[in-house]
Amino acid sequence: MLQLDATATAARLSFEALIPALRRAFAEEGCEVPLRHTHRIADPAGAGGSVLLMPAWKPGGLFGLKTVMIFPGNGARGLPGLHSLYTLFDASTGVPLAQLDGNTITSRRTAAAAALAASFLAREDAARLLVLGCGRVARLLPEAMRCVRPITRVQVWNHRPEGALALAREWREQGIDVQAVTDLDAAVHEADIVSCATLASAPLVRGAQLREGTHLDLIGSFTPQMRECDAACFARSRVFVDTEEALAKSGDVLGAIAEGTFEAARLQGTLAQLVRGERAGRREAGEITLFKAVGNALEDLAAAELVAAAMLGR
Template sequence: MATPAAVAAAATTAPIFISTTTLRSILTHKTLVSHFQTTLPNASLSLSTPPRHSLSTSPNSTLLLMPSFSTSSSLPYIGVKLVTSHPQNSSLNLPGIHACYTLFSSITGQTLALFDATELTLFRTSSISALASSYLSRNDAHVLVIIGSGNLSPHLITAHLGVRPSIKRVIIWNRTPEKAAALADRLRGENGFDGVSFESNGCLEEVVGLGDIVSCATNSERELVRGLELKEGAHLDLVGSFKPTMKECDDEAIRRGRVFVDNEVALEEAGELVGAFERGVITRDDICGTLVELIKGDKLGRKNDKEITVFKSVGSGVVDVLTAQLVYETVKTDQIAQQ
């Protein structure tokens, strides 16, 4: 593959549009997990990522603006993602999250590429969860519980299976049982899941207690996972909340677990953590580390098979630009090779 600087230098004034079809033909969860593992530590040092702007566009809708930029020759990009969150879309049978992404050259300021970033967000979010799970879940995890059955859920399933091939049973729960059953039926018919059973279950309390890994991807503003129901040795993956009013688990889950975050912004935005701090359940000093610290080995992940671990992600412009980098450089390298 051509170097990032060479790719940037070869850019023309006309930006390219990278469609969802193209993105899917390039990305896999395994390759993205590997890309994050090798690039995140250095990228976190070279990228400037201002706090994202979260604007309420209506009582139930949010607009997020997520910029990130670097002048490093190994990552010569500026990226901006715009995200809309409309949870009420479920009643319209539409995704609740939509996004677009623009990638610029930090050398010339040119617009390099435009992405339909809805799929980009699904890939990067699920791959970050899976990467964290590779450090925090048990090596012999057998049962994966997915809470929520929206567009992110199948990505989470695929990503977690990629890092924990020991998983042989996937259980899906949703407030609307029919949606959970429909997703389980769909996954049973897809290739690539040999030896894995898919099922739905309408009893949340029972579902939580079965999971070696419990992954939540909802817009809930009330706790779903109760800490007392988590089994010994479970790993809790919290993906959904991105503002203080949202939460997917109760204080007991936070108190029982060794808590890690994708980045320090989670301490300001994640409702599960903000609420726990306010109520004195834990302090900021009780947070065990970030994903980058896990990758670098600065912080120890799972210590034994009995402890409960928690990973809370809120997303960042860093992982967006790294995902866009991988896709864009692959496309441009292919174009250069064909010339």
Template structure:
């Protein structure tokens, strides 16, 4: 059985290949039960979340991800997301690979946002605002830059020092990146706004979104979490990674559904429908689009298969 550490997993999940793998998996006969979602008490710290995410391609591959989110892990100098992915044979159940779950989660999440952006953001989008300075931020910048000609990256975080550190890391990777202190000012100028935070109160106001903007909401994975307000939902064409997941777990969808700012019929499509052409993406340069992801087990399976086959064949 292959055991891939974080560095080996990252090298095996090159952006274009990963985005293509996700696109293919959204068209494949993948079976994906609703993920298990458990709240865990952590004495003296914020509650953690345990997620169990199975998926399989009949007769080919089967996999399950065990991942945890510990919001206060920064107090221990650790990433908030921890976990692993076990890939097995879909014919025999033989264990094939154990893939680093943190890297897999971060990269497939960013790749899903980039896949959505390829349908929903403007082709000429050049200015991206990254809201949040955690592990996902650099991945999202890299992934979005794979599908759009980004020339300017603005980075905002609640902690200015962390925003500057993230901007420094982005510049080291060749991006024209600057930390910003005014979230509103940056949001009003950005073509793509990507949010990867653990916010429970909206950070982005719909009033700030300029014509043609694309809003990518990644961070909120519980009904209590929120990154954009109702005005953003009302102004935008709303898309999700999966309806089943987003309508049950994403506060940015669940709360507007509950208060009437959004109806199920106004969710324009999910990723599989965009890939198949059953849902239309952006129709005009001035449309405002919004993509909300909570993560889907088929994305992890696609990434794990890519990592396994890439390493096995080298």
């Protein structure tokens, strides 16, 4: 069985290839994507954690399973809070084919999905990108968004300012015009695309600060307890999701529903519906659009298929 580490996995997942691969995956029919399984893992000696199991497969093709271990207390132990593996099988025989770095699959497909959504929802002239967060996904967003919009200026904010400063230095070395910011409200008001890739449990982006024509991208939070924006963002926006599972799993969506600024009937569409032309994306330059993603095993499988095509010839 082929085994690829993070570097080898990333080498086969350029955004120039991955974004179109996700577009094809959402346009196609026939992929089986059950709801994710979530289980709590108790630990008498610590805070414990959770495991997510995310399968997807194409009959007669490939079967993929992502196993994600989330242990929030790991920071006190000097360890990352999240670990994941992606295992690929032959869907006709069950034969294991490859084990890929799950963190790399997740971070790159998440950034690619955000860029795919922005290709439908952000203004065509969107040039100013604000990134919230400094983690695996956040650091990929300028590269991904540049594939679909003419990004010329990037700002980065983090709850720990030193993290934003360090990431800004890293991006400058890559030739990106970037500035670390501390005034989040002002930065939100100036941006064309606001992309949140955090694990926040309290809202960071306020709807009152969104300028007309802004695209708000919420791709960090993925549980009912996590929120990256306030309910006013939903009141002012045309709202799209990666999959309808977000209506039950996203703290941002559930919070807006509880506060009366959003209801399921106001949902404008899913990423699949945008790709298939079943729902309209941005209609006017001045409207505010919002994309909420909680992650989808279809995206993981599409990424793994790219790796399999390069390494296994299938």
